[in-house]
Structure formats: C-alpha cells, structure tokens
Amino acid sequence: MNDPVAILKRDHREVMQMLQTLEASKPGARRRQTVQKVTTALQLHMEIEERDIYPLVERVVGEEEAEEATVEHGLTRVGLEQLQALVDEPGFGAVVAMLMAGLRHHVKEEEQEVFPELKRKIDREQLRELGDRVAAAKKPPRRTRAAA
Numbered sequence: 743m744n745d746p747v748a749i750l751k752r753d754h755r756e757v758m759q760m761l762q763t764l765e766a767s768k769p770g771a772r773r774r775q776t777v778q779k780v781t782t783a784l785q786l787h788m789e790i791e792e793r794d795i796y797p798l799v800e801r802v803v804g805e806e807e808a809e810e811a812t813v814e815h816g817l818t819r820v821g822l823e824q825l826q827a828l829v830d831e832p833g834f835g836a837v838v839a840m841l842m843a844g845l846r847h848h849v850k851e852e853e854q855e856v857f858p859e860l861k862r863k864i865d866r867e868q869l870r871e872l873g874d875r876v877a878a879a880k881k882p883p884r885r886t887r888a889a890a
Contacts, residue, residue, distance in 0.1 A: 744873030746795070747857045749880060753787045754849045761842050769830040777829050781822050788815045790879045794872060799856060802863040807856050814848045 760780040767773040792815065800808035821841040828834045861869065 743870050744877040746869065746873040746876040747861060749873070749876050750787070750791065750795070750857070751853060753783065754845075754853070757783055757787070758842070758845065758849070761838055761845070764825075764838050765835065765842070769834070773834075774829050777825055781826065784818060784822060786880070788818065790876055791815070794875050794879070795860075798864065798868075798872065799860055803856060803859045807851075807859075811848070811852065811856065814844065817844055818848070 757780060760776055760783070764773065764776055764780065767776065792812065796808045796811055799811070818841065821837060821844060824837045825834070825841060828837055864872070
C-alpha cells in the first residue's frame with residue numbers, strides 16, 4: 743500500500759536536504775540548478791497537499807488546520823520567488839534561512855499533529871486511495887519515443 747504520509751514525509755526530508763545544500767552554496771550554476779530543483783519539488787508537493795490532502799484534513803481534522811497549512815504554503819511560495827530572485831545576489835542566505843524556518847514549523851505541525859490525526863480518522867480504504875493518488879501525482883510524466 744502506498745502510504746501518503748510516508749511519501750509526504752520523504753518529500754519534507756528531501757526538500758530540507760536541498761535547502762541545507764543551498765545554505766552552504768556559492769553563487770553559480772550549481773546553486774541555480776538546486777534552486778530550480780527545490781522549487782519544482784516544493785511546488786509539486788504543495789499542489790498535491792492542496793488538491794488531495796487538505797480538503798480531507800478540512801473535513802476530518804478541522805478547518806483551522808487546513809487553513810493554516812494553506813496560508814503557510816502561500817508564505818512558502820513567496821519565499822521561493824525570493825529564492826529565485828536572489829539566487830546570485832546578496833541576501834540569498836537570509837532567504838534560505840527564512841524558508842527553512844517556515845518549513846520546519848510547517849513540517850513539525852503536519853508530521854506531529856495533522857498527519858497522525860488524519861490517519862486516525864480515516865479508514866484503511868480511504869488511506870489506500872489517498873496514497874495511490876499521491877503516488878500517481880509524484881510519478882514523472884511518461885515520455886514517448888518521439889519526445890525522447
């Protein structure tokens with residue numbers, strides 16, 4: 743069974759690792775590439791949560807939890823815009839630090855409060871269906887032979 747919580751937790755670890763890499767990075771092509779990777783990963787992660795997870799959280803955990811998570815995603819999007827704008831500029835490290843602090847807070851709430859409560863309140867079949875949707879959304883699009 744695809745466990746949606748395990749998939750999302752793995753995303754959290756991967757993004758934080760990329761941000762730690764950025765924290766120690768110097769301006770240049772590698773930093774720009776890592777900024778693009780973290781942006782793509784976070785955008786997909788947030789899209790999945792907002793489409794598949796938060797509506798269910800709103801129904802079975804609480805409106806406030808879903809609303810707070812959505813607000814935090816908005817702040818993350820602003821941080822990603824700043825990250826891209828300052829990728830080779832002074833102030834980049836401050837943006838990375840702010841983004842990491844916001845994400846630490848968000849991840850802690852999701853992993854310690856929201857996700858466990860969600861898993862307690864939905865049945866195994868709902869969890870399986872949710873996991874399948876999350877796993878499918880994480881798969882890269884298939885390339886045809888002509889596109890390769």
